Amino acid sequence: MSRDRQPYIGIYGRRNNGKSTIINRLSGQDIAIVSDTAGTTTDPVKKSFEITGFGPVVLVDTAGVDDIGSLGSKRVSKTLQSIALIDLGILVITDNQYGLPEESLLREFKEKEIPFLVIHNKEDLHKAKTNTERQYKEGGAKYFLRLSPDQSMEPVVEAIRQSIPESAYRSPTIVGDLIHHGDIVLLITPIDLEAPAGRLILPQVQTIRDILDNDAVCIVLKEREVDAFLLRTGLKPALAITDSQVFPKADASIPAEIPLTSFSILLARLKGDFEYYLQGTPAISALRDGDRVLMLETCSHHVSCDDIGRVKIPRWIRNHTGKDLTFDVVAGLDNIQRDVTDYALAIQCGGCMVTRRQLHNRLQPFIKAGIPVTNYGMAIAWVHGIYKRAVAPFTLMHQAPDNEII
Structure with a gap:
């Protein structure tokens, strides 16, 4: 088996x-x-x-x-x-x-x-x-x-x-249905304070393995090397995948005709309730003063001073909405102390260290209560105005203009 x-x-x-x-x-x-x-x-x-x-x-x-x-x-x-x-x-x-x-x-x-x-x-x-x-x-x-x-x-x-x-026991492919034999896939992987010493983070490793399993070629480089690499080689990748934190830089560097998404969005499709993410992401723009947002940091990691889930995403959402918002963080699979209806939005990490079933059960109370849910990468793409491009590789059914509520 x-x-x-x-x-x-x-x-x-x-x-x-x-x-x-x-x-x-x-x-x-x-x-x-x-x-x-x-x-x-x-x-x-x-x-x-x-x-x-x-x-x-x-x-x-x-x-x-x-x-x-x-x-x-x-x-x-x-x-x-x-x-x-x-x-x-x-x-x-x-x-x-x-x-x-x-x-x-x-x-x-x-x-x-x-x-x-x-x-x-x-x-x-x-x-x-x-x-x-x-x-x-x-x-x-x-x-x-x-x-x-x-x-x-x-x-x-x-x-x-x-x-x-x-x-x-059998996970669906991460990118196998997006690429073909011999395709070149560009992986943009910044090395910052959150990157573990001497190795790549798990979503990047999993994606590299999936690309190789599907007989394609992966090229891994840092965000500041992208422009020079494309100019020097003249290569046209079939797909570009970026760390969500450098979405704006990747969007500017990768030609519009090359599909672009992020590691986090790939995991959202692989493990999460992707249709609910697509429906829930636009709720970011509908947040109001006093709303409470829950960050579901399911995968444990070292917390840095400019942490993606605890600092950066809350800052970007506050800047995008201009609203006075409260952000709660629940790490791992710990109990959620408040009633789910206290939240206007739940934002789930990629879930690289948990199973699809665990992630599904984590989100179900929100979905059943009608609380919008989204994913780190999709939320980042939304607030930076590149959501349409980021989800385009997966569906042609949600072709609304950037930051228009679907």
């Missing part, structure tokens, strides 16, 4: 239901602590390993969903929050359990559109009833499996294989 990334699988259930034992059996090694004491697993923990017969995965091991006490309720809350991270859920039950803890999990699976399967564990002690299987199947379970200590794990592996969506 060809795969580009490791799918995230979450394992859930009440305390002492044997979740850790199942993890160890799936991995073929002792990577989870097994104990008869309920509540051994506390906060969700990510474990990378390979499931024999399936492939590499990241398994999210969680605390019992029936944990008690003030600390226990916090653990349960974190367990439920982890569902936003996963591509597939495994619910482990024993003795025909079906109560409030299980109902809360099923509700979260359904709300976040997560496929899941149910394992009735310790089948040697208590047999699963037909009615229990019916309840879970009606609740959305794709499989209901009965498991004893002496049984093979192959049925579980096969259920995982059949249940997990292909998008969980």
Whole structure:
């Protein structure tokens, strides 16, 4: 099975239901602590390993969903929050359990559109009833499996294989549908304070690999070298991709007949809800005094004094709108403290370090509430008046003039 990334699988259930034992059996090694004491697993923990017969995965091991006490309720809350991270859920039950803890999990699976399967564990002690299987199947379970200590794990592996969506392990191409064999792609990559020492940032590396995978040629250079390079070589790239922070310079340097976009916009199309981004970006120009804007900085990085998400984009938007705006920043996949309806706009980073599912679940509360969403690169292109050109490589359906509300 060809795969580009490791799918995230979450394992859930009440305390002492044997979740850790199942993890160890799936991995073929002792990577989870097994104990008869309920509540051994506390906060969700990510474990990378390979499931024999399936492939590499990241398994999210969680605390019992029936944990008690003030600390226990916090653990349960974190367990439920982890569902936003996963591509597939495994619910482990024993003795025909079906109560409030299980109902809360099923509700979260359904709300976040997560496929899941149910394992009735310790089948040697208590047999699963037909009615229990019916309840879970009606609740959305794709499989209901009965498991004893002496049984093979192959049925579980096969259920995982059949249940997990292909998008969980195979990413669509970044630029493959925009270029052809032998095309030259120009990558404009400024080396500034935010650039990591001795290497390129992840979106740039991912794009280079995708270009090579599609049998094209990539030329990487800094923004101040573009004019001289094009003049000296006479080359006409099939596509130019820039760091969003130097969009104005790239727009001025790259001839109008050469398609131009940014790494961030490529990731917006690859991982985000791109149509919602297209619809939401023009809301920047409709912001009013007192509006609150949320910066979703999902990918962790070193914060510099002129940080793109915390300093530059807020400054550019304030300058563009002339409005008195408040900007909040939420890093990683931390909880959003305010109600989503407190915000007039949410601006999501490219999401190079998270999965498409995680990014989708991050944006869904805003989309469902009708709050406009956009992406770092698209927002930067909008405020600099080059939005139409920046999205043109992906769609001809949104050909409004720059900064006209679509």
